[in-house]
Amino acid sequence: MKKEVVVSMRNISKEYPGVLANDRVNFDLAEGEIHGLLGENGAGKSTLMKILYGMEQPTEGDIYIRGIKTAIDTPKSALEQGIGMVHQHFMLIKNFSVAINVTLGMTDRLGYRLDERRAIHLLQEFYSEMTYFKVDPKGIIEELPVGIQQRVEILKILFRGAKILILDEPTAVLTPNETQELFDILKRFTKDGYSIIFISHKLDEIMELTDRVTVMRDGRVIGEVNTKETSKEELARMMVGREVIFRLPKTKQQQGAPVLSVDKLTVDTDWGRAVNKLSFSVHKGEILGIAGVDGNGQKELVEAIVGLRAKTSGVVMLQEQDITNTHPHQFNRECSYIPEDRQEEGLIMEYSIADNLILKNHNQEPFSKHYLLDKEIILNHANQLIEDYRIKTPNAQVMVKALSGGNQQKVVVSREMSKDPDLLIAVNPTRGIDVGSIEEIQVKLLKHRDEGKAILLVSTELEEILSLSDRIAVLYEGEFMGIVSPDTPVESIGLMMAGTRHRGEGEQDDQ
Amino acid sequence: MINKFIVENFLKPIAFIVLAMFIGGVLIFLTGKDPVLAIGSLLTGALGGKTQIAETLVKTVPLLICGLAVAMAYRSSFFNIGAEGQFLVGALASTWFAVSVQWPSIFMIPATFLVGAIAGGLLCGVVGLLKIKTGASEVINTLMFNYIAFRLVGYAVNGPLKEGYLPQTASIANTALLPIIWPGTRLHIGIVLAVILAIVLQFILFRTVFGYQIRAVGLSARAATYGGINASKRILQTTLLSGALAGLAGSIELMGVTGRLYEVFSPGYGFDAIAISLLARNNPAGVIVSALLFGILRGGAGQMQRVADVSMVIIYVIQALIIVFVVLSMDGKKGQKSIGNKIKGLWGKKWTPLKGGAVDE
Missing domain, CATH: 3.40.50.300 (P-loop containing nucleotide triphosphate hydrolases)
Known part of the structure; x- marks a missing residue:
């Protein structure tokens, strides 16, 4: 049974002055899967995802959402397409409540800003649909542990109707226990029809969590494999190896002091x-x-x-x-x-x-x-x-x-x-x-x-x-x-x- | 290279000022006043005769030296917005010195300069030390230190240094007064010193090891440290230099113009200096031109208000517009185009005929 492809990025290239960050990259995300995006720092993972989230514009290439060619020029239009991104560094207002942070920038039908009371009410309404993923709406961000703050970030995009979640190295700031909790929640999400892109350079996490992995290096896609059919070693090699092999002539050297x-x-x-x-x-x-x-x-x-x-x-x-x-x-x-x-x-x-x-x-x-x-x-x-x-x-x-x-x-x-x-x-x-x-x-x-x-x-x-x-x-x-x-x-x-x-x-x- | 130097340091500032004055003129027109009369009286008020030219130059001196102070600090990425306070403590220290002793001019003038420079340097140096030791923001601290300086001057002229009934000090020693270089006007030797200072600093910044290092620290402290430069030390040295320059400006204003200290000693020279330095892109040589342009605005503002009945506030609008233009024309650090260049790019697109029908958007 083939699942529907919800996101398809075709031939994406992105050039910065002096650097080719993405070079004709293809990337597909199927409905209900956790898709790992693996690569070292600077391999072009974040750039690719910023393009999908509308924070950067590709120099070339197209994005298809559920088969329809779509131009995503701002994070706002990405959210309208149901795509949300959780950044490595949280973007929360520390001394505001969870409810205010989640609804920040949203207005009611008349165009008025939501006040605290209404924000809490809306959030509780939302919780009645999503029973397993809750954060106390009245909690003040800076008093919450990092793992919970991250949940608020995720709530922010779920609340705005995102069905496709991009998580940029989400475990970098978490303790092992928090990481495990996050993984359990993410797996639960996929059963409810959410699709997840998980960016990481940690092999263990990729192996444990994902269904498929796309490996990037030097701005290019090296390969896409099913996690079950690969190994840590193979992924490591894909991540760091070079395809074009130079064997330079090398003479034996006498080792000195x-x-x-x-x-x-x-x-x-x-x-x-x-x-x-x-x-x-x-x-x-x-x-x-x-x-x-x-x-x-x-x-x-x-x-x-x-x-x-x-x-x-x-x-x-x-x-x-x-x-x-x-x-x-x-x-x-x-x-x-x-x-x-x-x-x-x-x-x-x-x-x-x-x-x-x-x-x-x-x-x-x-x-x-x-x-x-x-x-x-x-x-x-x-x-x-x-x-x-x-x-x-x-x-x-x-x-x-x-x-x-x-x-x-x-x-x-x-x-x-x-x-x-x-x-x-x-x-x-x-x-x-x-x-x-x-x-x-x-x-x-x-x-x-x-x-x-x-x-x-x-x-x-x-x-x-x-x-x-x-x-x-x-x-x-x-x-x-x-x-x-x-x-x-x-x-x-x-x-x-x-x-x-x-x-x-x-x-x-x-x- | 010579051409680029002249464009950057002389032509661009002048173009920005002319453009800003034009928009200022439009604003004057919208308020129902005569813009031609206003700008005309501004110019005659600043440059219309011997007295006017001399007065404009007299106002240019503190603007120029304070502008140099801000520019040098900015080169090491230290944003000194406390030139006003350093200017005041420089003047205060010099006053204290020059009412207390009376030496022959040949010793008195350099000694009074030195006292003012040390006072200004210390005030700024403390902020520099706080920045490199604790990471405290110099923007906040230099700004706050201005208030310390305001109050200090207020206390001195109402208290220990007060003479007579008015809140002002006694006249400083005659031997500390700077010689007049244009007989019949108030133009003193300070203008010559200021121009020489600008040229010397331009040379230091671009031709010496010290200048190379402070620019390196300012552009990338990490790369400079990697290159073996002691970034903290250079920042501290530049803050001392910057404060000393602003303090010296205060001494020169005291010794060349006022002869005594009183409560509203500066009409904001130290604040104008920030815009002047920005307009000159922090090039000491460029500061000569931009300080002169600001001197003209200040010199003619009174005349404009009297003759054309246009408020002096319009001068601040013009200054603000200048800053906007400068910011628009700046390129980003990693090769991003400036907003100005992007606009130019848009213009280019509009005017280029469509080639082969390949048009996007």
């Missing part, structure tokens, strides 16, 4: 422990790849090494020097760091290419003398790098925000590699850029290693890790599941990414 040594590094964040007693070292002439699904502590680990985040405990040694808890400029002296987020961290978007290229060493000769910048040398330096790294731009004085994503990344890479660092830390150095630039950057990384320098490569692209690394460490919930050679079968690396500890022999651990 350690450049970076990390000992029992622990990092705590507001959300809990992100990195748990990690120990490893990176040697001269090697690329140590850190694989793992996004959000398993990669960002915190790197920021702690570089000095952008305080460490809870542990020691970070650079060559012979202890750089634990020092300002980033300590790290910057001899080392380089290609950050994950080029637009927020790696670049100053409103600076010219030339000015961005001296971000790390603008206060050193030859770029400045006696506190004065030498414009001519800075421009020559920029022109040289633009040529060497084939950055496509009319000239060096163009603001980087005007460049494409790939060229922006080349600006970062050229700056970080041109100073010939002893240690280079690169986080997702090829994410979200075009295929040509990817290969150019990967070749540069290998060349740097061949010159006897150390590289710590953190990437969620498993294929990239496999083709570049000399050793691979797999990170899961802040711990290494093992450090293995790149010849290890992809299946066992996939298992490690899903949280299974490596037990094989020949493990090249440092301890």
Whole structure:
């Protein structure tokens, strides 16, 4: 028996300046199903759902609601079509009651705002139809636990008649118990004819809750599978693997002395422990790849090494020097760091290419003398790098925000590699850029290693890790599941990414 | 590059002011008054003769230096709306100093400047410190500190520094008075200092390591920190500089124009400075032009009210319109087009003949 398709998104593309967030995406939602939308941060899940909810307009493509082509240009028109979205960050007025929040912005037939008394009455009327999903209408939002606040968000869209619910990473803020309660309610909803899109990058939740999964990566749909017929490992591979395989020529390297040594590094964040007693070292002439699904502590680990985040405990040694808890400029002296987020961290978007290229060493000769910048040398330096790294731009004085994503990344890479660092830390150095630039950057990384320098490569692209690394460490919930050679079968690396500890022999651990 | 520099810093501010005055003229017309007479008398009142030009320039001095104060702070993403208060405490500290001691001019003038600058710098620096240590909003704090400054001046001129029957201080030492540079008018050397300051700050901002760093911090504190710049330190330094500039403006107004402190010492120079800085897109060189334009509005407003019977309030309407135009013409940080450019885009669409029948919407 085939169920009716309630939402069908066809060939959706969305382009932001410098980024192709969605690339000819197809997505179908059947009536009464829970459809998981799986992908890493930045894979394009949220963009796709914002398009469905009318918050963004697609550059290309059509949306069909129950078979009828529909233009959704505002959240209001989405709601009129019965589509409601619950955002990751709640949009509630904290010191108002549940009833007021649920009915906010609604009017009665005469166009008057609803007062508290009437709002409560309407909500109770609504509860008589929906017996299993209630929140005290008089409760004040800020006095309610987070899980209940989330229910108010869901109530808001149900009350407005939504039959199709989009939940954007709803469990991110919930405790395990609250998560379980939410799942029970969602399953109950489907029996009443609601259809649910569940956005997540957590494999366990997808496996437990959903009927079907669509996996996205780099703005494209990688595949759509029935949850019963797939496994966590397969989903992990779909989520992080790359289809276009580059096998770059790689020579065996003699491993040298350690450049970076990390000992029992622990990092705590507001959300809990992100990195748990990690120990490893990176040697001269090697690329140590850190694989793992996004959000398993990669960002915190790197920021702690570089000095952008305080460490809870542990020691970070650079060559012979202890750089634990020092300002980033300590790290910057001899080392380089290609950050994950080029637009927020790696670049100053409103600076010219030339000015961005001296971000790390603008206060050193030859770029400045006696506190004065030498414009001519800075421009020559920029022109040289633009040529060497084939950055496509009319000239060096163009603001980087005007460049494409790939060229922006080349600006970062050229700056970080041109100073010939002893240690280079690169986080997702090829994410979200075009295929040509990817290969150019990967070749540069290998060349740097061949010159006897150390590289710590953190990437969620498993294929990239496999083709570049000399050793691979797999990170899961802040711990290494093992450090293995790149010849290890992809299946066992996939298992490690899903949280299974490596037990094989020949493990090249440092301890 | 030169062309773009001139367009951004000189032509755009002038165009915005002309456009705003035109709309102001329409409003004057709608109230039943003669717009041509009003604008005409505004201009003759500001530029119609030796005295008028000198008076306009005298009003430009505090506007210019306070404008520089706001612009420099804004460059490090510190929104200083307390220039008014810093201006007042600068004047107050200088008054206290210059009624207490009397040195030869060559020491007296720089020392009085210094006292005013330190006072203004400290007032703003405290807010800077609060921002980097606790994350407290500088907008709220600089605004609140204005009231501290108002009351402080009120207390001083009614209390410890009061002289005679009126709520005002004694005249400051003769040796602290600034020399007049245009005989027969009140135009003092402050205008020269202000222009030199603007040029020096323009140079610091775009040609020095310090300038590079504060602009980097202002545009993206995260990227600047990643680049090894100590963002908190730079913000604190800029707030000290900004407050010092506004304080210095207060000293110069005291030493060049009034010669004594009284309760309504500033007609809101520190507030106008925010609009001036915005109009100049926070470029020190551009502040010269936009301060002069605001000086003209202030200089001619009285004449307009007397001759054309148009309320001076229309000047504030014009200032507000200028701000609207500036905001409309600003581009977003990640390459979004400005509203102005979008409107331009719409115009383009209208005028382009339909190509191959491919039209959407």
